[in-house]
Amino acid sequence: MTALPATASTAPGANLTITEVETIPFAIPYRKPLAFASGSVSVAEHVLVRVRTAGGLVGVAEAPSRPFTYGETQASIVAVISQIFAPAVVGTDALHRERIHARLRRTVGNPTAKAALDMALWDVVGQAFGRPVTELLGGYADRMRVSHMLGFADPAAMVDEAERMRSTYGITTFKVKVGRRPFRLDVDVCRALRQHFGDAVELYVDGNRGWTPSEAARALDAMSDLDLTLAEELCPADDVLGRRWLASRTTIPTVADESATTPGEVTRELLGGSANAISIKTARTGFTDSRRVLHQCQGLGVEVVIGNQIDGQLGTACAVAFGSAYDATTRRAGELSNFLDMSDDLLAEPLQIHDGTLAVSGRPGIGVTVDEDKLQHYRVDL
Incomplete structure (x- = not known):
């Protein structure tokens, strides 16, 4: 850099x-x-x-x-x-x-x-x-591995999209949106992805608060053979006891997202046992509070993932600047690719994903220029 x-x-x-x-x-x-x-x-x-x-x-x-x-x-x-x-x-x-x-x-x-x-x-x-913001924050790396979010569709369409992301951009980590009723719709999707890719890709799921705790438990049981690495916000964010019960009965790390939007909420989720991993989104906590959340997680020994707020390229440049700055945030692929689903963007120099990674710009600040x-x-x- x-x-x-x-x-x-x-x-x-x-x-x-x-x-x-x-x-x-x-x-x-x-x-x-x-x-x-x-x-x-x-x-x-x-x-x-x-x-x-x-x-x-x-x-x-x-x-x-x-x-x-x-x-x-x-x-x-x-x-x-x-x-x-x-x-x-x-x-x-x-x-x-x-x-x-x-x-x-x-x-x-x-x-x-x-x-x-x-x-x-x-x-x-x-x-x-x-100096680049990445260096001011921590300067650990100059790029991150990329995870791509797959929205609701039938199994064949979601497999096709994942295959396109792998063949075109080298992405091999996929966050699968779940939370539909009946939950078998999502079980079938995850099974189709695993059958198509074998162990060549990482899969994890995000429910966006769509299931009750009992539905989530049954769905995770039905997917127990698919080697899912994370399960994010499967139940309503305000169902504290239900999420605590679910986290206690699964071996898949439970990620708090919408239930952990502030440093105080992160403390509640982790100490209360409702989650044992945290999604950090610079779009909602900026760089300053994202750093506070990260330090909480490091102090408590829990994993983090750099999340995506369906950001454009400017928001994605901010996310990769933060994620690249620390050892802990580079250990998992960051959700940095959904700007590819947009028909256009504002940056004069578009972001480029190569070999499954996205690099920071290396220029001072966030390092991007808006096309006026x-x-x-x-x-x-x-």
Whole structure:
């Protein structure tokens, strides 16, 4: 990983006072809808967040609206940033992240809005010091292995998609969306994938809160011979006792996702026995709180996986920047490929997956450039 040298405009000591926080909602269709137990997505309705400083630096990140997961919409993300967060941080030095986060925490909820603002600030700081964010966070590696999410379809279609991802991009780890009723629909899919690939691929499942604990237990029993490596959020996030019962009766590591959206919730899930692994999503905890979650998990000796919020390429660049920074987050493949399902994207230089891996850019900050013509074409606020 080669960092660009600092220039006069990006040297340490540049004025990092925040002068503006800009929000631009945009919409890019998917080539095909991604369906799962809690909903489906056919259009990426996201918000580009830009932080500008007095020294001329501009940090960027992307906030995905997920009303069925976090209760956030494009309109709510734009409103909370422009009306509450921006006035709270303008005039503050971008290096004073703890002061900024203390102000953001006064407002409850709004995780992806807070996360995008946090990552845009890290982008500014990386540019100011002429170093990639990956290096500022930890600098462990310059790339990650990639896992691809497979949405609901019939077994043949899901096998075909997985085979295309393996043959085209070298991806050999697949997260299979489950949680349908009857659960045999998903059992048949997982069995078809294992029969097609044998032991050449890793398979794990994500229920998006779709099953009751008893349904999940029966489904896992029916798939006990398929060598599944993880089982993520199979039951409702607020069914604490049911999830605790399920985690106690299965040998497959139980991953908390929607039930562990804050450091406090992570503590509850792990100490309460409802989960023994955690999905870290930079789209909902940014870089700052994702690091707090990671350190909790390391201290308690539990595994982590870098998750996907059906991110575009900008969000994916943030996820791989964080995931590459630490030993613990590189041990498993990160969910970094679903931007391939989008019909287009905003980056001037598209991300490229080669041999099943995605590399960080190596440029200062997050290291990406937004194509202004594409942004103009896809923005929905004009």
